[in-house]
Amino acid sequence: xxxxxRYLMCxxxxxxxxxxxxxxxxxxxxxxSRDRAxxxxxxxxxxxxxxxxxxxxxxxxxxxxxxxxxxAGLVLGDTVVLSRFLHKERQGEEPYFKQWFEENGYKVxxxxxxxxxxxxxxxxxDREGRWLWAGYGFRSELDSHPYLAKWLDIxxxxxxxxxxxxxxxxxxxCPLTDGYLLYYPAAFDSYxxxxxxxxxxxxxxxxxxxxxxxxxxxxxxxxxxxxxxNKASNPLKERLADVGFEIIxxxxxxxxxxxxxxxxxxxxxxxxxxxxxxxxxxxxSRILRMEGHLLDAGLIxxxxxxxxxxxxxxxxxxxNLGEQRQSTSAAEVKVSAPSxxxxxxxxxxxxxxxxxxxxxxxxxVKLEPVTIPGVAPDDFYVSTIYPTEVRINGxxxxxxxxxxxxxxxxxxxxxxxxxxxxxxxxxxxxxQVVVDVQGIRTxxxxxxxxxxxxxxxxxxxxxxxxxxxVELVVEQVAWELRKIRDxxxxxxxxxxxxxxxxxxxxxxxxxxxxxxIQALLxxxxxxxxxxxxxxxxTSLGVDMKRGVAVRxxxxxHLKVINTIRRYGSIAKAVEAGIIxxxxxxxxxxxxxxxxxxxxxxxxxxLPDTEMDLIKAQAKYAELLKxxxxxxxxxxxxxxxxxxxxTPAGVKMVCVDINPAVVTKLSDRGSVESVGVVTDVxxxxxxxxxxxxxxxxxxxxxxx
Ligand code: ARG
Numbered sequence: 001x002x003x004x005x006r007y008l009m010c011x012x013x014x015x016x017x018x019x020x021x022x023x024x025x026x027x028x029x030x031x032x033s034r035d036r037a038x039x040x041x042x043x044x045x046x047x048x049x050x051x052x053x054x055x056x057x058x059x060x061x062x063x064x065x066x067x068x069x070x071x072a073g074l075v076l077g078d079t080v081v082l083s084r085f086l087h088k089e090r091q092g093e094e095p096y097f098k099q100w101f102e103e104n105g106y107k108v109x110x111x112x113x114x115x116x117x118x119x120x121x122x123x124x125x126d127r128e129g130r131w132l133w134a135g136y137g138f139r140s141e142l143d144s145h146p147y148l149a150k151w152l153d154i155x156x157x158x159x160x161x162x163x164x165x166x167x168x169x170x171x172x173x174c175p176l177t178d179g180y181l182l183y184y185p186a187a188f189d190s191y192x193x194x195x196x197x198x199x200x201x202x203x204x205x206x207x208x209x210x211x212x213x214x215x216x217x218x219x220x221x222x223x224x225x226x227x228x229x230n231k232a233s234n235p236l237k238e239r240l241a242d243v244g245f246e247i248i249x250x251x252x253x254x255x256x257x258x259x260x261x262x263x264x265x266x267x268x269x270x271x272x273x274x275x276x277x278x279x280x281x282x283x284x285s286r287i288l289r290m291e292g293h294l295l296d297a298g299l300i301x302x303x304x305x306x307x308x309x310x311x312x313x314x315x316x317x318x319x320n321l322g323e324q325r326q327s328t329s330a331a332e333v334k335v336s337a338p339s340x341x342x343x344x345x346x347x348x349x350x351x352x353x354x355x356x357x358x359x360x361x362x363x364x365v366k367l368e369p370v371t372i373p374g375v376a377p378d379d380f381y382v383s384t385i386y387p388t389e390v391r392i393n394g395x396x397x398x399x400x401x402x403x404x405x406x407x408x409x410x411x412x413x414x415x416x417x418x419x420x421x422x423x424x425x426x427x428x429x430x431x432q433v434v435v436d437v438q439g440i441r442t443x444x445x446x447x448x449x450x451x452x453x454x455x456x457x458x459x460x461x462x463x464x465x466x467x468x469x470v471e472l473v474v475e476q477v478a479w480e481l482r483k484i485r486d487x488x489x490x491x492x493x494x495x496x497x498x499x500x501x502x503x504x505x506x507x508x509x510x511x512x513x514x515x516x517i518q519a520l521l522x523x524x525x526x527x528x529x530x531x532x533x534x535x536x537x538t539s540l541g542v543d544m545k546r547g548v549a550v551r552x553x554x555x556x557h558l559k560v561i562n563t564i565r566r567y568g569s570i571a572k573a574v575e576a577g578i579i580x581x582x583x584x585x586x587x588x589x590x591x592x593x594x595x596x597x598x599x600x601x602x603x604x605x606l607p608d609t610e611m612d613l614i615k616a617q618a619k620y621a622e623l624l625k626x627x628x629x630x631x632x633x634x635x636x637x638x639x640x641x642x643x644x645x646t647p648a649g650v651k652m653v654c655v656d657i658n659p660a661v662v663t664k665l666s667d668r669g670s671v672e673s674v675g676v677v678t679d680v681x682x683x684x685x686x687x688x689x690x691x692x693x694x695x696x697x698x699x700x701x702x703x
Contacts, residue, residue: 004053004270005051005052005053005223005268005270006052006053006054006055006268006269006270007048007052007053007054007055007221007266007267007268007269008054008055008056008057008069008072008100008266008267008269009041009045009048009054009055009056009057009067009069009265009266009267010056010057010058010059010066010067010068010069010265011041011056011059011067012037012038012041012059012067013059014059014060014061014062014063014064014066015032015034015037015041015059015064015065015067015255015258016030016032016034016064017029017030017031017032017064017257017258018030018064018089019089021087021089021090022164022165022167022258022259023164023165023167023259024165024256024257024258024259025257025258025259028257028258031257032254032255032257032258033254036253036254037254037255040250040251040252040253040254040255041067041255041265043250043251044228044250044252044262044265044266047228047248047250048221048223048228048266051223051224051226052223054266055104055269057069057072057096057097057100058096060092060093060096062092063090063092063093063096064258065089065090065093065258065260066093066096067255067260067265068121068255068258068260068264068265069097069265069266069267070119070120070121070168070170070260070263070264070265070266070267071083071085071090071093071118071119071120071121071168071264072093072097072100072101072119072120072267073097073101073108073119073120073267074117074119074120074123074132074148074152075106075120075267075268075269075270075271076125076132076152076154076271076273077152077271077272077273078105078106078107079106079107079109079151079152080101080106080107080108080109081109081110081111081117081119081147081148081151081152082094082097082098082101082108082109082110082111082119083097083117083118083119083121084110084111084113084114084115084116084117084118084144085116085118085139086116086118086138086139086140098110104269109147109151111144111147115141115143115144115147116139116140116141116144117139117140117141117144117147117148118139118140118168119267120170120267120268121139121168121169121170121264122134122135122136122139122140122168122169122170123135123140123148123169124169124170124173124174124175125175125271126175126179127175127176127177127178127179127180127222128178128179129271129272129273129274129277130155130274130277131154131155131156131157131199131277132148132149132152132154132155132156132157133157133159133169133173133175134148134156134157134158134159134169135158135159135160135161135168135169135173136158136159136160136161136313136338137160137161137162137167138161138164138167138168139167139168141313142158142283142312142313142336142337142338143283143285143313143315143334143336145158145281145283145338146281146283146285149279149280149281149283150279150281152279153277153278153279154277154278154279154280155277155278155279155280155281156279156280156281156282156283157195157199157282158192158282158283158338158339159173159188159192159195159196159338160188160189160191160192160311160338161187161188162187162188162189163186163187165187165214166184166187166213167259168264170218170219170263170264171187171216171218171219171259171264172184172187172188172213172218173187173218174218174219174220174222174227174263175222176206176222176227176245177222177224177225177245178204178244179200179201179204180204180205180206180243180245181196181200181204181205181206182206182208182217182218182220182227182240183196183205183206183207183208183218184207184208184209184210184212184213184218185207186210186213187213189311191311191338191339191341191342192311192338195338206236206239206240206243208236211233212232212233212236215230215231215232215233215256216229216230216231216252216256216260216261216262217229217230217231217232217233217236218263219260219261219262219263219264220262220263221262221263221266222245225244225245225246226245226246226248227240227245227246227247227248228247228248228250228262229247229248229249229250229261229262230249230250230251230252230253230256230261230262231249231251232247232249250262252265282338282339282340283336283337283338283339284336284337284339284340284343285334285335285336285337286334286335286343286347286357286361287317287332287333287334287335287357287358287361288332288333288335288347288350288355288356288357288358289330289331289332289333289355289356289357289358290303290330290331290333290350290353290354290355290356291328291329291330291331291354292328292329292354292444293322293328293329294328294329294330294331295321295329296325299353299354300329300331302353303333303350303353303355304316304333306346306349306350306353307333307335307346307350310337310342310345310346310349311337311338311342312335312336312337312338312342312343312346313335313336313337314333314334314335314336315333315334315336316331316332316333316334317332317333317334318330318331318332319331319332332358333355335347335350343437344379344436344437347437348381348382348437351384351437351440351441351442352384352386352442353444354441354442354443354444355441356441357438357441362391362439363391363438363439364391364392364393364394364438364439365390365391365392365408365410365434365438365439365440366434366435366436366438366439367410367432367433367434367435368380368432368433368435369429369430369431369432369433370409370427370428370429370430370431370432370433371429372429373427373428373429374424374425374426374427375424375427376407376424376427376433377433377435378435379435379436380407380433380434380435381407381408381434381435381436381437381440382404382405382406382407383399383402383403383404383405383406383407383408383421384404384442384648385402385403385404385646385647385648386402386442386443386444386647386648387399387402387442387443387647387648387649388402388408388421388440388441388442388443389440389441389442389443390408390410390419390434390439390440391439391440391441392410392417392419392439396441397417397418397419398419399419399420399421400418400419400420400421401420401421401422402421402647402648403421403423403621403644403645403646403647404643404644405423405644406421406422406423406424407421407422407423407424407427407433407434408420408421408422408433408434408440409421409422409427409428409431409432409433409434410431410432410433410434411428411430411431411432419434423617425614469676470676470678470682470683470686471686473653473674473676474683474686474687474690475690477631477653477687478687478690478691478693478694479694480629480651481511481516481629481687481691482691482694482695484516484628484629485514485515485516489518489628489629490518490519490626490627490628490629491516491517491518491627491628491629491630491631492517492518492519492520492521492623492624492627492629492630492631492642493508493511493517493519493520493521493630493631493632493633494520494521494522494630494631494632494633494635494638494639494642495508495520495521495522495526495583495633495634495635495638496522496523496525496526496633496634496635496636496638497523497525497526497528497529497539497540498633498634498635498657498680499526499583499633499634499680499681499684500526500529500530500533500539500583501529501539501540501542501681502634502679502680502681502682503544503681503685504633504680504681504683504684504685505530505533505539505582505583507681507684507685507687507688508583508633508684509581509582509583509585509586510688511684511687511688511691512583512586512587512590512592513586513589513590514691515590516691517592517631518592518593518627519592519593519594519595519623519624519627520583520587520592520593520594520595521594521595521597521620521623521624521638521642522594522595522596522597522635522638523596523597523598523599523602523609523635523637523638524596524598524599524602524603524604524605524606524609525602526583526596526635527570527583527584527594527596527606527608527609528557528560528561528603528604528606529557530582530583530584531560531564531570531573531579531582531584532556532557532560533582534579534580534581534582534584534585535560535563535578535579536556536559536560538550538553538556540553540554540556540557541553541554541555541556541557557603558603558604561603561604561605561606563578564578564606564607564608565604565606565607568607569607569608570584570588570606570607570608571588574588574589575588593623594608595610595616595619595620595623596608596609596610596616597609597610597613597616597617597619597620597638597641598610598611598613598616599637617641617645620641620642620645621645624642624645624646627646627650628650628651629650629651629652629653630642630646630650630651630652630653631653631655632652632653632654632655632656632665633655633680633683633684634655634656634657634680636656636658636661636664636665639654639661639665640664640665643665648672649672650672651672651673652665652666652672652673652674653673653674653676654666654673654674654675654676655675655676655678655680655683656675656676656677656680657677657678657679657680658677659677662675662676662677663675
């Protein structure tokens with residue numbers, strides 16, 4: 001024995017693999033050899049006794065995992081926070097460990113019931129005593145960390161475990177003397193990795209690879225410069241030797257079958273306190289309220305999942321289940337996050353699901369001024385497609401021009417305060433921008449659920465439609481088009497050149513001619529190919545009637561561009577009688593405004609094509625105002641651009657032959673968007689046929 005350092009161990013008299021509570025135990029029930037386990041345990045015990053004092057806690061029959069004393073609790077100075085085991089298989093160990101700590105003069109703290117924390121298995125002191133690393137994600141709950149900070153008066157750094165093979169922090173993380181750290185980075189989420197990298201200098205970090213990690217190389221006992229572990233690869237031995245550590249290997253294969261090794265079998269019970277350091281927790285909690293069809297619309301699942309997926313944790317404090325199908329439910333959820341940054345990310349997503357603060361917790365938005373034109377304050381809140389309100393001076397103000405990926409700017413006008421979504425480049429000095437995530441709520445109309453079922457677009461909830469469903473979608477879109485037209489509403493189309501190549505041009509022309517479309521958005525290409533077809537009968541040189549390439553056809557579109565350039569604009573070419581049919585012709589003739597947004601690959605371009613993309617975006621936004629439905633026809637870029645400018649509540653129908661495009665576009669999380677994977681020419685032809693059916697007089701059928 002060379003020091004006053006003490007460890008606690010528990011002889012393996014009753015050790016066995018009796019149940020499965022971690023992946024290592026799977027397939028190993030009663031597969032470990034008692035004799036070998038006893039022998040391996042004694043070998044570790046003797047090695048450790050050469051470097052420290054080892055105390056023993058009496059083993060208890062029926063509690064086979066009690067050998068893993070690391071899970072007894074967490075000691076600092078004369079204080080211990082007792083473990084609260086997650087699994088009932090180990091909960092019976094708690095009183096025995098408690099008794100040992102009490103008999104040995106420790107001040108024992110116990111966590112509230114149902115708040116799991118598995119002791120030194122999930123909480124490791126920096127060996128310089130500067131702070132406590134605490135793991136969560138499998139066995140210990142994030143909400144236990146503030147208790148550790150309070151009771152032990154130490155800074156707690158929360159690390160999230162994401163690989164279930166490394167379910168306890170000590171299976172993949174081992175602070176060493178002198179501030180070194182042995183760890184397996186892949187066991188942690190990226191936020192935690194960043195935290196580790198911020199606290200531990202690169203030359204002190206010893207990242208191991210998977211092969212060493214699965215041999216539990218991180219599950220090591222470190223006394224001064226000695227590191228005792230099950231097994232290490234040669235490169236790892238060399239790395240540690242280079243920085244002055246000596247590895248002692250001692251096989252612990254029988255305990256690996258239960259998911260533990262050297263460190264798990266020991267608990268350091270002397271941990272000096274550094275008096276000058278004090279508590280500090282970055283774990284934050286907030287209570288939010290959700291209301292609506294939480295269960296049948298899947299809102300509560302989505303909320304709880306997103307909290308965990310983003311590295312937070314939750315408690316459902318209250319759940320009032322609505323009894324009838326039509327009644328709504330309400331829930332209060334306590335959200336915890338390891339840092340303010342993570343909390344903001346979680347809350348902003350919960351806001352999208354309609355979560356709000358408790359009435360007594362409501363606060364005004366936080367605002368920061370714009371100081372450079374076109375630049376938002378760092379922590380600005382990023383807007384979404386959902387109708388949003390912000391709280392200013394105790395009043396909820398509706399945000400205007402709702403769109404996604406903007407900032408919310410507040411300005412003083414003669415009519416009072418105005419809140420509006422603005423894209424970054426439009427921010428002006430003098431405006432205040434919403435930062436952080438407080439005082440923001442989105443309005444989710446619960447009434448719309450009942451309506452939605454009864455009304456058209458019920459297919460919306462099903463997302464991307466397969467071929468089988470195309471006809472159903474067409475029927476519903478036709479209905480909707482009719483209804484909007486008859487009510488004097490607005491439908492906007494974004495279209496790519498594929499509409500023309502697939503023979504959809506004539507159908508789209510008809511829709512425009514018959515008053516179904518109020519604005520057209522696209523690029524240079526749709527207009528060029530449409531006009532080429534109208535003037536020369538080809539689309540990119542392919543004869544549209546016979547489907548074969550025409551000799552010299554590849555020059556057709558350039559000739560067309562040249563002709564239009566001669567006349568000065570599409571409208572003038574129509575006037576001059578050069579263009580006699582087609583999509584652009586109908587737009588001009590029926591006063592349907594269009595915007596052609598340019599791109600780097602445009603030939604020509606046509607005089608009408610707006611090559612200043614900032615202007616083009618503004619014009620798109622203008623034309624989209626008041627739209628009730630948008631048909632997105634095989635144009636990925638223009639459609640995505642349009643999607644970003646459009647608030648929830650606008651029906652979007654995205655048609656593309658490529659499922660990836662459709663998924664990307666219809667995946668807005670809002671019920672009103674639907675994707676159809678099909679040939680766009682076919683879709684348009686079915687759509688005009690369906691409209692004919694709807695429009696043909698009823699008597700015709702009878703007669
Ligand atoms: N079978 C035990 C469990 O799953 C192993 C505990 C290992 N201990 C540790 N500190 N990693 O709980």
